[in-house]
Amino acid sequence: MRYFARKVAFFLATLWAVVTLNFLIPRLQPGDPAEIMVKRLAGKDSQLDPAQVQAMRAMLGTPDGSLWSQYTGYLGELAHGNFGLSYTYYPFPVTEVIGQAIWWTVVLVVVTQVLSFAVGTVLGAYAAWRRNTRFDSVVTLGSTFLGTLQPFWIALLLIYLLGYTLGWFPTSGGYEAATPGFNGPFIQEAVSHSFLPALALLVVTPIGWVLGMRNTMIMNLGEDYIRLARAKGLPDRRIALGYAARNALLPSVTGFALALGGVLGGAILVETAFDYPGLGRLMGEAVENKDYPLLQTLMLLTTAGVLLANLVADLMYGVLDPRARRAQS
Amino acid sequence: MTTATSPDALLEVDGLSVRYEPKRNPSLTAVSDVSFSIRPGEFVGLIGESGSGKTTLGTALLRLLDRPARISEGSVRLDGTDITALSEDELRPLRWRDVSTVFQSSMNALNPVIRVEAQFRDVIEEHSGLRGDAVTERVRELFDMVMIDHRFIRAFPHELSGGMKQRVNLALALALEPKVVLLDEPTTGLDVVVQHSILENIRRLQREKGFAVLFISHDIGTVLDLSDRILVMYAGRIVEENDAASLLRDPMHPYTKGLLGSYSDPRAETVRITYVPGRLPDLTKDVTGCPFVARCPERISLCESVTPAFAPLAGGDVACHVARVQRGGEVDGLAAADVGEPTRRFAGPEFVKTAAESTEALTRPALLSVDSVGKTYERRRGLKVERTVAVDDVSFELRRGEVTALVGQSGSGKTTLARLITGVDKPSTGRIVFHGPDGEQEVAGFRGRALRGYRKHVQMVFQDPYSSLNPAKRIGQALERPLVNHHGLSGRALRDRVRELLETVALTPTERFVDRYPHELSGGQRQRVVIARALAAEPEIVIADEPISSLDVSIRAEILELLGSLVREHDMGILYITHDLLSARMLSDEVLVLNDGRVVERGPTLDVIRSPRDEYTRRLLDAVPNPFG
Structure with missing residues (x-):
């Protein structure tokens, strides 16, 4: 029985690590998805309009606040099965x-x-x-x-x-x-x-x-x-x-x-x-x-x-x- | 062929030959023209060295040969039915019911993923009318017979110890009350004491139940202890057959004498054991003359050209020209004057140890002092710390030109002591002092360069010469490595030193060995190479950890003799680790018997062997097969 309990515990621990990495990696990557999108919409050489970027962020639901509060928020959303909206099939979740x-x-x-x-x-x-x-x-x-x-x-x-x-x-x-x-x-x-x-x-x-x-x-x-x-x-x-x-x-x-x-x-x-x-x-x-x-x-x-x-x-x-x-x- | 026609035979083997015919390698005759028979309830021993074809013969009797091996000639009659002529389907109902088996080192003979009970159940239900609880009841009976607790009936094989597995295999072999049980080295690789008790068990059950046994082994000591009649096999042929008492009293074939020579009474003042040098002939080539001729000390010119016939002589059967003429038989072209008187001794190389030598050796200056050393291993399990006392308050001295034996079963702390002495581990209490060229130094104090320097003085020889040599490297290369590492030799100096080392371990002429690969050598020769490699560093101390236990009994003396001569001629000390008291007697001057990490007995080897005071030492002594005792 001990064998099975250990295996399940190991699974849960790894799952947690995966979720956390999935949270961290995009945040450690350079670049802002909102900026990229605005740039793409506006064309390569045009100036970035901060208002547009702000609007894009609001639309995508890009998070703000400290990393920790983002993290707890992220875990909460995951627990509720809320994974955000797809960009491709916007506005479907x-x-x-x-x-x-x-x-x-x-x-x-x-x-x-x-x-x-x-x-x-x-x-x-x-x-x-x-x-x-x-x-x-x-x-x-x-x-x-x-x-x-x-x-x-x-x-x-x-x-x-x-x-x-x-x-x-x-x-x-x-x-x-x-x-x-x-x-x-x-x-x-x-x-x-x-x-x-x-x-x-x-x-x-x-x-x-x-x-x-x-x-x-x-x-x-x-x-x-x-x-x-x-x-x-x-x-x-x-x-x-x-x-x-x-x-x-x-x-x-x-x-x-x-x-x-x-x-x-x-x-x-x-x-x-x-x-x-x-x-x-x-x-x-x-x-x-x-x-x-x-x-x-x-x-x-x-x-x-x-x-x-x-x-x-x-x-x-x-x-x-x-x-x-x-x-x- | 006295036995081939006996009317009351249970198993009758007549002119049996087995050939290996691999596609890519040359084919060979592993068993040639073997005839013998076994009567009901008879205990027959089959002895011969590794590679003599005895296991192939056993496998052929069970009709279990796999390609490329096949029975090329002859018949095996069981109760009058020739089983070589039966189809697999006709044979199946006879299997296990008539003939069952316990395999060589059958650690792996039980299916690892199925409970032990199920492995009894399948064979019992296949061959008998027993079902359900009746089968369980039968399994209980069988477990009682081999003295194993019933709770292991529901166990998986890996939950059993080595000795228990072998008992379970024995119980399994007896499940259907077979007429013949074939035991192929059933206790090789087990602890001596366990080995002894299993063999006793076999013999007792055999007397009670009356089944016949063919007992295959390389160890003539155990075979003589158990068997009524003995077959001696060499190079695929039976070379001598006789009842056990006559064979012991008057061995006729020189090979039999050689096998017997590996035993001697350890209590005697002077012990001599002999060994059969060299190796089996190449069976892929045609053998002309006697197959044993190259290794035979009694050979005459006729042996080179005419193969001796296996025929009755003096109550037994033998295939030897010399023995025949010596005992009044007739051989064409040979007169009684051409051969000497019959001897019992094998006139080959021998190893002699006298009590006087030991007494002298024990007065030499100390090389290593072990002073009330203890070692406790700690293991963390969660919050608890488990303590295991591996060695407890051990003291002894190893002297120059002397051999100290550490004797004990597995788990008695022998290996831990070796680790402490080589500086791999540090003792928890007490100290080990090395009296080397730089004065007295405590082993536990060595670090880094000093530790490497110390290891040059202390070398190990391990148990298994088959796995401690790299199979892809030539012998010369294997010996060059330590010479380059420890002494920085190169070029001509390196080659000369390699040759010297080979000469030291008597692998001569050396040019024949330098370019060989390990697989081309016999087990004894390989162990010589391992020893030569240990000597390359020019050590003061050699720790030999069971250096002979994986070798055939008949060539063990070869290695003991080499170790003995090293001590005498090179002024080194050997710590000899073993579980076998006979070899300890042969090699060592002082002996320490270890049990559960403590020294239960210590003294000059001969004194300990002659008058053991500790109960455990007595058990170890009883376990030594002693055909002369």
């Missing part, structure tokens, strides 16, 4: 903008990642079990080859082949005419629109799991407990699953949780290629438009996601590997 995009990404990413992990691990485990057979060579060589390709390049290929040439799937956007919500036509459109992005991700993402699982499991197959399991006359299936794969899975599980947290980054290019209305595209827009509140919130969301994934990985590892529980408590 950031939370609303993100709220619309997040489900697209979460569903796309979670589905493809879970599928990749399952497919990759099973393929890798089977390749290891039948190592040095034709199956193993095909899987290993195939993975290594596919691993050199980039998801966005595959995305372009898919758009060309399945989208334009064959016309089986829509190539951009998230849906067409249906009203967003939980209704048949919308879900159908959403699924057909997310098919190509998902496929683009699915070609590449399982590869890490295939190779990782295969290599760890081959190492595990050399362990004494596998030899003993064979000497015990247990059925192959039991040795492969309960002994070899069960142990080989441990590093993959940590990797998987981490991949879920960090996947936003990888989805940006694919989302952009398909003009998919998710967080990746949103992040691209935020960078392009210097939309500080949106960008900051996305950053916070991503880091919190990674941290949360880390916590889940640690907790799962504790459940799966009894040695970890003792070693650290």
Whole structure:
């Protein structure tokens, strides 16, 4: 129990540190967003009008007062879920903008990642079990080859082949005419629109799991407990699953949780290629438009996601590997 | 082949050969034409040095060989069924029910992520009708048999100590009351006392339950203690077979004599142990003549050309021309006059230690004085400070030309003392004084340059010669490093000194060793290189921390002899750390027995061995296998 309590405490402490850094970094950066915006509106060479800057500050809600009072105010606003207004989608609050995009990404990413992990691990485990057979060579060589390709390049290929040439799937956007919500036509459109992005991700993402699982499991197959399991006359299936794969899975599980947290980054290019209305595209827009509140919130969301994934990985590892529980408590 | 046809055999091995055929390396025959049998309830020992093929043989008997190894010839009959001809599916029901095993150093034989109980449950449910509580009940019985508390049934493997794991493995092997249990070095790497109690346990259970055992080991002492009959293996062949008593009384093959020579009665005034020099022949090449010929002190010219047949002689079986003719057998082209009388002794290199030598050594001037030294480690846990007393009030003197042994189990404070003496840690109480070239100096007072200077005088030799040499560096390079660092040698002077060092540790002719890599040397030769490296700094004191415990018993004397000659010829002092009283007797003049950080016994080694006063010392002594006692 101590192990789990420690892990949760560590998570909370890191989360606090992340929030604080997220607060500090923009304030330590040179330049004033209001000035930059006014400059951009007014043109490069014109004089800055202090009144305009002041007005811009008021509009953006740029804070004043001491750093400490700003900080407490910031924490208070965070606690109330108030992340400010987006510049790009002014005057919509950031939370609303993100709220619309997040489900697209979460569903796309979670589905493809879970599928990749399952497919990759099973393929890798089977390749290891039948190592040095034709199956193993095909899987290993195939993975290594596919691993050199980039998801966005595959995305372009898919758009060309399945989208334009064959016309089986829509190539951009998230849906067409249906009203967003939980209704048949919308879900159908959403699924057909997310098919190509998902496929683009699915070609590449399982590869890490295939190779990782295969290599760890081959190492595990050399362990004494596998030899003993064979000497015990247990059925192959039991040795492969309960002994070899069960142990080989441990590093993959940590990797998987981490991949879920960090996947936003990888989805940006694919989302952009398909003009998919998710967080990746949103992040691209935020960078392009210097939309500080949106960008900051996305950053916070991503880091919190990674941290949360880390916590889940640690907790799962504790459940799966009894040695970890003792070693650290 | 007396045994291959015996009608009541339980396990019958006939003409078994195992070949390794790797794709990239030359193939070799690891086991060639091995035949023997085991009767129900018989305890058979299989001995041979590392690399002799005994583990490969064991693995073949279990049909667990992995590619590139395979059974190339012969049969293994279990209760009349040839298991080499069975498919994996036909074999599975026989596994564990008929033949079970405890692996070599099976620290890793239990699945680390599954509770111990589940690892009993899966095999019991697979092969018997027991289910549910009946299985738990059976596991309890088994834990009682190996004397482990029931609360560990629900434990994970990492929660067990090394000795407990091995007992659990033994219990697991007996779960289905098999007919044969194969024990492959089941206690190697464990503490002597633990080792002793596990072996007793095995022997007692074997008598009670009546299963047959094939016990594989490199340690002829333990094998003789336990076995009814013994097989001696060399270079993949069985070279001698006999019942234990006859083998001890009249060993026929010179290799057997060599193995026996590594034991001697530690209580005797003069102790001599021998060792088998050199290493196994290269099995990737065809062996002409006797495979042991290069290392054999009794060889004659016939041995170089004609491979001796393994055939019955004087109640046993042996593959040796000389032994055969000596005992009235017939060998083509050899007359009784060509060979001498049969001997029991191995006429190879030996190491002798007399009581007189020790008495003399103990009068020499002191080199290092350890004066009521104590060390307490403090560890902060939250607000509490935990204190561990690692060493408590230890005093002794190390003299020039003398060896002091620190004997004790793991955790008795031996290593902490070594750390204090090398100046890595400072004692909490008491003082350690070095009587060096610059007069008396307290070790705890050394800082910076002075500490580095002191370390030149005190060198360590570690336990494992396999991991203390960089595998990517040639022997010469490994020895050059300390010479450059400590003495700033270069060019010709450096090369000459490397050659001298190799000569000191008897790796001659030196040009054959300078450009070798560590993996090309035997374990004993590697440990010689490690010692040569320690000598490079020209130390006054060598701390040898279990320098022989990872070596085969049959070559341990080789290293002991080297250390002994260094003390005599180079006027240095050796602090010999060990858990083995026999080797302490061989090497040391004075012994300190440590238990829980305290000295429980101290005195001239022979006195302590002959009349131990402390209970703990007696337990350590009992744990030394003594086939002659």
